[in-house]
Amino acid sequence: MTQATVSSLQDATFKALRDYIYEHTGIFVPDTKKYFLENRLARRITDNKLSGYEEYLPFLRSKGDAELKILYGVVTTNETYFFREPQQFDVFTKHILPRVLDRKRNKEIRVWSAACSSGEEPYTVAAILKETAPAVRADIIGTDISDGVLESARRGIYSSYAVRIVPPYYQQKYFRSNGETFEFDESLRKAVRFMNVNLIDEKSVRAIRDADVIFCRNVLIYFDDKSKRKAVSLLYDALAPNGFLLVGTSESLHNVTRALQPTVIDRVVLYQKAGS
């Protein structure tokens, strides 16, 4: 069966699927994005020889976790690249890191890239730490809801798109290229721990505690206010006292939380947890 033969997604089925996705991921698919779900799910219907979209939800329930994991990969948007939003990494290097190091003295620091997609964000952090604070012991964690992107992250092989704004010095030092693909430095790959964490699932987020810095960028934009609040309150719990949270440059936590104190440095907004 080809995609063209899958009948269209009816409103009632769309709403039931949308609710299911929302409940499990926090991602809210608005009515205007019905086409998005329709396109993304078409392959699941044909690959599983279902007669139409209305059979998908019962199929999903009957398959349990295995299909749910596939669905996470289907409904998420995984766009990312190394050194994305570089002004945030500048502020991380020049302002956040010195404060964290000053407070932690010789203790290990923990940096969490929450919703890391295929790993470019935590690997950027690993390379920056290696350059700017090589003696510091760092626990760098990359997490995502989708196992597919976590697998790519562990592989560490990227296209030219992913490395296009990497400063030449970093590109030469931390990537091995055959002209087509770019393999990220093996020892730095080993310095990052990857785990599956669902940002709206308390039990799942609880696996991470005492983070000095959390990057949670370009994921809350897919959530509605209720799931944003839930995720941010779980991130708050995961932060160490005085820890910092960074969201994407186009995002704001205004109306989402009052527990974190916003500060602007070099036009970058940082959210900080109070000290104990």
Ligand SMILES: C[S@@+](CC[C@H](N)C(=O)[O-])C[C@H]1O[C@@H](n2cnc3c(N)ncnc32)[C@H](O)[C@@H]1O
């Ligand atoms: C656009 S990428 C952002 C990647 C990176 N943080 C960046 O800014 O370049 C969004 C990621 O959020 C993940 N995601 C979506 N919902 C999630 C959830 N409930 N828990 C954890 N990750 C989630 C997706 O799988 C996707 O990889």
